Amino acid sequence: xxxxxxxxTLSAGYNTALVCIGAALLGAASGxxxxxxxxxxxxxxxxxxxxxxxxxxxLAFIIAQVYFDSGRSxxxxxxxxxxxxxxxxxxxxxxxxxxxxxxxxxxxxxxxTFFAVGMVLLTIIQSMSIAGQAGxxxxxxxxxxxxxxxxxxxxxxxxxxxxxxxxxxxKEFSLLCFDESFAAACGYNVRWLxxxxxxxxxxxxxxxxxTVGLVLIIAxxxxxxVAARFWTDRVPVLVAIAAGIGASGSYIxxxxxxxxxxxxxGGLIVLVLFSFFVVSLLISPVRGILAAALKHYRFQRIVHxxxxxxxxxxDEPVLEPLTRSILRRGGFMGGDGQPTVKGQSEARLIERDQxxxxxxxxxxxxxxxxxxxxSLKPIGEVLPADTVxxxxxxxxxxxxxxxETSKGGAV
Amino acid sequence: xxxxxxxxxxxxxxxxxxxxxxGLLGNFLVLRKQAxxxxxISHVVLPGIVIGFLFTHETxxxxxxxxxxxxxxxxxxxxxxIRRIGNVEPGAAMGVVFTTMFAAGVVILEQTGxxxxxxxxxxxxxxxxxxxxxxxxxxxxDLWNWQVLMTLPESIKQLFVVNMLVIVFIVLFFKELKISxxxxxxxxxxxxxxxxxxxxxxxxxxIAAVAAFTAVGSILVIAxxxxxxxxxxxxxxxxxxxxxxxxxxxxxxxxxxxLLAAFGPGLLGYEFSVSAAGMIAVVAxxxxxxxxxxxxxYGVVMRxxxxxxxxxx
Numbered sequence: 001x002x003x004x005x006x007x008x009t010l011s012a013g014y015n016t017a018l019v020c021i022g023a024a025l026l027g028a029a030s031g032x033x034x035x036x037x038x039x040x041x042x043x044x045x046x047x048x049x050x051x052x053x054x055x056x057x058x059l060a061f062i063i064a065q066v067y068f069d070s071g072r073s074x075x076x077x078x079x080x081x082x083x084x085x086x087x088x089x090x091x092x093x094x095x096x097x098x099x100x101x102x103x104x105x106x107x108x109x110x111x112x113t114f115f116a117v118g119m120v121l122l123t124i125i126q127s128m129s130i131a132g133q134a135g136x137x138x139x140x141x142x143x144x145x146x147x148x149x150x151x152x153x154x155x156x157x158x159x160x161x162x163x164x165x166x167x168x169x170x171k172e173f174s175l176l177c178f179d180e181s182f183a184a185a186c187g188y189n190v191r192w193l194x195x196x197x198x199x200x201x202x203x204x205x206x207x208x209x210x211t212v213g214l215v216l217i218i219a220x221x222x223x224x225x226v227a228a229r230f231w232t233d234r235v236p237v238l239v240a241i242a243a244g245i246g247a248s249g250s251y252i253x254x255x256x257x258x259x260x261x262x263x264x265x266g267g268l269i270v271l272v273l274f275s276f277f278v279v280s281l282l283i284s285p286v287r288g289i290l291a292a293a294l295k296h297y298r299f300q301r302i303v304h305x306x307x308x309x310x311x312x313x314x315d316e317p318v319l320e321p322l323t324r325s326i327l328r329r330g331g332f333m334g335g336d337g338q339p340t341v342k343g344q345s346e347a348r349l350i351e352r353d354q355x356x357x358x359x360x361x362x363x364x365x366x367x368x369x370x371x372x373x374x375s376l377k378p379i380g381e382v383l384p385a386d387t388v389x390x391x392x393x394x395x396x397x398x399x400x401x402x403x404e405t406s407k408g409g410a411v
Numbered sequence: 412x413x414x415x416x417x418x419x420x421x422x423x424x425x426x427x428x429x430x431x432x433x434g435l436l437g438n439f440l441v442l443r444k445q446a447x448x449x450x451x452i453s454h455v456v457l458p459g460i461v462i463g464f465l466f467t468h469e470t471x472x473x474x475x476x477x478x479x480x481x482x483x484x485x486x487x488x489x490x491x492x493i494r495r496i497g498n499v500e501p502g503a504a505m506g507v508v509f510t511t512m513f514a515a516g517v518v519i520l521e522q523t524g525x526x527x528x529x530x531x532x533x534x535x536x537x538x539x540x541x542x543x544x545x546x547x548x549x550x551x552x553d554l555w556n557w558q559v560l561m562t563l564p565e566s567i568k569q570l571f572v573v574n575m576l577v578i579v580f581i582v583l584f585f586k587e588l589k590i591s592x593x594x595x596x597x598x599x600x601x602x603x604x605x606x607x608x609x610x611x612x613x614x615x616x617x618i619a620a621v622a623a624f625t626a627v628g629s630i631l632v633i634a635x636x637x638x639x640x641x642x643x644x645x646x647x648x649x650x651x652x653x654x655x656x657x658x659x660x661x662x663x664x665x666x667x668x669x670l671l672a673a674f675g676p677g678l679l680g681y682e683f684s685v686s687a688a689g690m691i692a693v694v695a696x697x698x699x700x701x702x703x704x705x706x707x708x709y710g711v712v713m714r715x716x717x718x719x720x721x722x723x724x
């Protein structure tokens with residue numbers, strides 16, 4: 001626990017601090033880019049991207065080892081990863097556009113075949129019996145414990161650059177996500193924008209390989225945006241929240257894994273991110289479960305109150321227990337189940353309101369159908385005053401004829 | 412000969428049976444645009460397997476199967492829950508659930524110290540195809556000897572049972588699966604619920620994935636759910652023919668993949684063998700590439716040639 005706080009406050013050694021900051025930057029950048037991937041409904045393409053990095057990593061290792069004797073050089077491995085992931089993305093696109101197979105089948109094909117090629121290459125590397133191949137296993141699940149200072153720096157800088165690129169291209173990307181044809185009409189090259197988005201995603205996946213590992217890196221691009229989506233409907237805010245969730249989740253996860261032995265960094269980061277997701281799902285005021293339950297409760301109350309008062313107005317007995325308790329709490333019904341004076345007068349008003357609503361539905365069926373809160377609120381709160389006056393005249397012409405002025409005042 | 416029987420044949424059997432079980436069910440996943448469900452399920456079974464292992468401390472036990480099946484069903488329900496309650500897009504909901512459950516599996520594995528001793532994550536990804544051995548076999552006639560056959564590795568027998576289950580499931584519900592895959596509305600109006608059928612399909616997928624997973628690793632499982640079915644889909648429009656082709660494609664991938672992995676490097680003059688599970692998946696992928704290019708009706712090359720012929724007329 002002590003060590004966790006030490007890591008959290010960046011006082012557990014220079015390397016740990018660097019790893020944590022690197023992870024936070026990585027989480028921020030991937031959260032930001034993930035927003036657009038989510039909005040374009042192409043979340044699972046990142047799965048193909050991440051798995052497709054493996055053959056590149058393995059091949060780069062073999063080539064670097066055989067020709068330059070420096071297989072563990074991180075930039076070389078990452079370059080190989082980026083190259084094969086790029087080929088993977090193009091392959092998904094090709095299958096989707098040129099064959100009758102759908103995108104999900106294309107993604108599945110690419111991710112499994114590329115990963116399998118990588119596996120075969122890894123077994124070749126194992127049989128080559130070279131020193132230093134142990135580092136490659138770290139790419140699967142991420143290993144920050146043995147990370148060099150220069151590696152951590154590379155990761156931080158690259159993540160920051162990708163994050164910056166996303167922020168600079170935010171307008172174009174939002175356009176691409178919400179209205180592709182409008183973007184095209186505005187003169188943007190949609191195809192190229194799409195490629196840029198995937199390229200940035202690819203960049204994040206490659207950068208994150210070493211920290212989170214290729215199986216779990218996609219969680220960094222999926223979970224923060226999904227969690228952030230619960231809090232807002234505006235793109236810039238969404239990007240900011242997703243980046244914040246990604247950064248803090250990755251930071252806490254990295255600190256946790258630094259605080260004890262046998263704590264896989266990638267796994268912990270994903271679990272922390274998931275807990276953020278669960279919290280958002282539960283308590284977000286916009287789309288959270290609690291907010292929805294509260295809304296449902298209020299709606300239920302309104303319906304029961306109205307129906308109960310209508311029953312009183314029609315001299316019908318109220319038997320539904322929930323309706324009775326709501327009426328009693330509002331002071332519309334006494335303990336004996338008989339309506340109070342207040343209840344009687346309120347019932348009269350509601351009855352009249354309901355008659356007006358019914359009339360409105362008869363006269364303007366289309367409009368009333370389009371209204372969301374038809375007959376839930378008093379009609380005067382929903383419809384304009386002149387419409388209500390016409391309805392009232394329709395409802396009781398002789399009364400209006402008699403007391404024109406007083407009636408007008410009441411409305 | 413006895414070396415082949417004792418070491419190569421069990422691995423070929425294991426790989427091919429795993430491929431067949433997944434490949435057949437994959438047809439329906441591909442048709443229903445649920446191909447990535449196979450991907451998700453092969454990831455989420457990890458925590459189930461780890462927990463099952465922690466209870467019994469035996470690999471390839473029924474507790475592991477049970478844990479994995481439970482994890483798969485739990486994941487499906489969780490995906491559905493997040494999709495409904497949170498109003499989250501299906502792909503994203505799947506992504507959230509399967510990465511989280513895989514992460515949980517990894518953390519439990521490392522924390523309980525099981526890692527490296529009996530189980531490890533690399534194992535879960537790559538499988539352990541080469542470890543299947545059948546030491547009681549000495550000659551070809553043993554293949555007809557019931558008593559010797561019963562000494563086949565436990566995982567092969569499990570997969571055999573699972574294959575039977577899959578085939579029975581497909582034969583029994585062929586009509587329902589077909590209609591609900593192509594036209595869920597018609598299926599609902601004819602009176603069989605596409606929801607229940609979808610769920611039972613997923614349960615079958617989970618069973619096949621789990622049985623194959625412990626033997627051949629998650630990557631081969633994903634490849635087998637998708638590649639043979641996609642290959643067959645390129646070649647035909649008839650579902651029965653498609654099922655048949657995908658079965659052949661799975662078996663041939665299992666056979667040739669293993670042979671290539673075990674003897675390919677030797678033929679090139681190297682003294683090692685490469686990952687059999689990986690090679691099987693690669694062969695399945697290659698088959699699909701061939702089908703996508705050269706399928707008589709839907710292949711890219713053939714279509715282009717037809718277009719050119721059409722244009723010149």
